[in-house]
Amino acid sequence: ETGVTQTPRHLVMGMTNKKSLKCEQHLGHNAMYWYKQSAKKPLELMFVYNFKEQTENNSVPSRFSPECPNSSHLFLHLHTLQPEDSALYLCASSQESTSAPYEQYFGPGTRLTVT
Amino acid sequence: GQNIDQPTEMTATEGAIVQINCTYQTSGFNGLFWYQQHAGEAPTFLSYNVLDGLEEKGRFSSFLSRSKGYSYLLLKELQMKDSASYLCAVVDSNYQLIWGAGTKLIIKP
Numbered sequence: 001e002t003g004v005t006q007t008p009r010h011l012v013m014g015m016t017n018k019k020s021l022k023c024e025q026h027l028g029h030n031a032m033y034w035y036k037q038s039a040k041k042p043l044e045l046m047f048v049y050n051f052k053e054q055t056e057n058n059s060v061p062s063r064f065s066p067e068c069p070n071s072s073h074l075f076l077h078l079h080t081l082q083p084e085d086s087a088l089y090l091c092a093s094s095q096e097s098t099s100a101p102y103e104q105y106f107g108p109g110t111r112l113t114v115t
Numbered sequence: 116g117q118n119i120d121q122p123t124e125m126t127a128t129e130g131a132i133v134q135i136n137c138t139y140q141t142s143g144f145n146g147l148f149w150y151q152q153h154a155g156e157a158p159t160f161l162s163y164n165v166l167d168g169l170e171e172k173g174r175f176s177s178f179l180s181r182s183k184g185y186s187y188l189l190l191k192e193l194q195m196k197d198s199a200s201y202l203c204a205v206v207d208s209n210y211q212l213i214w215g216a217g218t219k220l221i222i223k224p
Contacts (some may be wrong), residue, residue: 002157002159004157040123040216040217041216042119042213042214042215042216042217043202043204043214045211045212090157090158101145101146101148101163101165101206101210103148103160103163104160104212105160106157106158106159107157108155108156108157109155109157111155
């Protein structure tokens with residue numbers, strides 16, 4: 001148990017569906033992240049929120065839409081996905097500091113399959 | 116470009132020692148992390164190195180050489196539960212984490 005929870009753990013959706021992934025952190029951290037993890041590839045950073053403000057958007061397609069209503073919750077809204085979007089989506093949080101790098105705490109991920 | 120290299124897969128025997136290497140080329144360096152990820156689970160923090168040398172933490176040790184752009188994770192007295200993927204990540208000059216693809220470690224009895 002890392003203090004970061006994600007729901008659902010597994011999701012199968014068609015290309016025309018709309019779904020949302022949810023992440024919640026119970027650690028009091030000020031930064032939250034969405035990553036995509038595909039087999040045998042490095043973790044791909046998708047979005048970063050710091051103090052609820054989006055500070056990073058790594059050229060992610062618009063069919064992925066993040067939302068951060070407060071510093072403890074993060075959503076990833078999905079619509080009209082493609083089969084190549086099938087992957088493990090990981091949420092992470094950290095206590096960001098300007099003086100030192102920060103350890104990230106990860107949730108267990110949502111295994112997404114797009115059919 | 117920025118690049119992290121680590122072996123895709125390694126196999127070792129229970130009770131033995133294994134060294135997982137990580138080499139990096141990044142724009143600046145502000146530290147290196149190692150994470151462990153069991154199949155279907157979240158990555159969890161193992162170690163952080165920012166200065167050259169060896170950091171020991173129980174059965175796990177992590178080494179860094181900044182001049183060589185090189186780190187390794189050393190696992191001693193291997194146990195079956197150490198079967199997992201080990202992820203190397205470097206913090207660049209913008210404090211962004213650059214991730215390697217991970218090394219899958221298989222432990223055999």
